[in-house]
Amino acid sequence: MxxxxxxxxxxxxxxxxxxxxxxxxxxxxxxxxxxxxxxxxxxxxxxxxxxxxxxxxxxxxxxxxxxFDPDAPIDHAFFKRRIAQAVLRRAALPELAGQQGLRLIHAESDGLPGVMADRYGDTVVLQLTSAGAEKWRDAIIAGLVQATGCARLYERSDSEVRGLEGLEPATGWRFGEAPAGEIVIEEHGVRMAVDIIAGHKTGFYLDQRENRRLLAELSHGKRVLNCFCYTGGFSLQALAGGATQVLSIDSSQPALERAAANLALNPGLEAARAQWHCANVFDELRKLKSAGETFDLIVLDPPKFAPSAAHAERAARAYKDINLLGCKLLAPGGLLMTYSCSGGIGVELFQKIVAAAALDAGRTARIVKRLQGAADHPIDLAFPEGEYLKGLLLQID
Structure with a gap:
């Protein structure tokens, strides 16, 4: 019963x-x-x-x-139906057509709490973060394989949040066999290798896809600074867009090595225009400011400073600091593309933090565009917590 x-x-x-x-x-x-x-x-x-x-x-x-129907049976057929619906919703959006990297299931916003699934070519990567999702693993895997026709499925249920549910990490191939070589996708004309086994999240930040495209459109003839660059997604799009120079900073040497390798996958992009610096971003920005460096376009895409509202105050200081430095490093009329992926920092609070940073830097900042996750990362209006990624494109005088 x-x-x-x-x-x-x-x-x-x-x-x-x-x-x-x-x-x-x-x-x-x-x-x-x-x-x-x-x-x-x-x-x-x-x-x-x-x-x-x-x-x-x-x-x-x-x-x-x-x-929300208390009489609905929760069984294998339920998950098969929900997964198929999520896949079909994305197929109905023209802007997602032909994308080789795509989020298929976005947890609560697709009616499947604790379930995230991304597709990279013919490989699906699944992440389960709740006790309920864990309970229905087999049904979820079967539903994904049927709905996508994928060649293989890898589970990356190693997120720290599983510990809050009393769950141990669970990883490994659940369907099909490992590919013979690395998984490579093409995004807006740029090729990128995806490490689904050890990379961040499921291997790549698919939520920033359209923001990377926007950066490419803005980069022509500009000197670009990309902070917290990870494996170079923004950096390569800036190069593809015609940036004269792209300086990329990250604290992870392995990530920078992967970024340089991704650049090599694109022989049409000039490696001479790219610089990769392994350093603490906060420290490096202060050094650049002391050296009198300026940039025409800066990307600030830091990791999650506030995993929950309880961390918001400390995170706000970090966001203000990084945006203050960014404002000071921009040439007059320059563009700042700044983000927060912290669920504990709401859209309004993030804008206030950035506004305070611009004020302290003695700069006038104007919002050119509000930025958010790509269309395959929908936000259920009844679940505002799903809007974890928020961003601003600012013009700084």
């Missing part, structure tokens, strides 16, 4: 607005028995069923909703 999660009075409000998370503080009691990942009925304080969700006793997010 399915257990029921009974909510405290009034705590059903977010659920009625179709928000998929039930926090531990909202739960009055569990009627019945449930193990991690089991499907439970979620009911209001009067016992009225409202949804079906995955139970996670070790997480502050005590349950994640699979369906």
């Amino acid at each position: 399915t257990a029921t999660l009974i909510l405290h009075p009034g705590k059903e409000r977010s659920l009625l607005k179709r928000h998929p998370w039930i926090f531990d503080t909202s739960v009055a009691r569990l009627a019945g028995q449930a193990r991690p990942g089991d499907t439970v009925i979620v009911a209001d304080s009067h016992g009225k069923p409202l949804a079906k969700a995955a139970f996670s006793p070790q997480s502050k997010i005590r349950a994640r909703v699979w369906s």
Whole structure:
């Protein structure tokens, strides 16, 4: 018999607005028995069923909703249908047509909390981050293989967030065999190798695809600085766009070596126009400022400074510092492309932080464009937490 999660009075409000998370503080009691990942009925304080969700006793997010229909069966057919729907939604968007790197499932925003899947050519990479997703691994894999016709599927369930669910890391080939060589995709005319086994996330930052294209359009004739460059996605697009020089900085030497190797995959791009510096970005920017260096276009795409709202204050200082330095290094009329991927920093707060940085730098900054993740990273309006990537394109006087 399915257990029921009974909510405290009034705590059903977010659920009625179709928000998929039930926090531990909202739960009055569990009627019945449930193990991690089991499907439970979620009911209001009067016992009225409202949804079906995955139970996670070790997480502050005590349950994640699979369906807002409390009578819906959560079975293999459910996951097959949800996955097929996610794949078809992307196929219906013209801007995603022909993309070799594509996010297929974007967790809560595709109605599959704790499930992320990216496709690189004929390889799918799956990441499961919740107890519920873990419970239905086999069904999810089968659904992905059927919906995509992929040749192989690799699991990269090694995110630190799994620890909050009481889950151990899980990686390995789940369908098909490893490819004979490295996986290479082409994005807007630029070839990039993707390390699905050891790279960040599932191997690449697909969410920045359209922002990299925009950078290419802006880079002609400009001296570009790319901070936190990782494997060179922004850097190579700047070179492809006609930048006169691209200085890329990252603290990881292996990432920079991969970036240089990616450049070599594109013989049409002049290696002489690219410089790779292994350094702490904050320290290096201060050195560049002391040396009197200036740039026409700067990209600030730092790692996640605030994984949750609890880290927001400390993260705000880091974001302000990096943007202050960026503003000081820009030539008059230069462009600053600045991002935050921290879920604990909202869109409004991020804009305020950047505005304060520009003010302290004594510069006037104007928003040219607001930036966000690509179309294959949709945001469910009922789940604003899904808008983790936010950015601004600024012109600085």
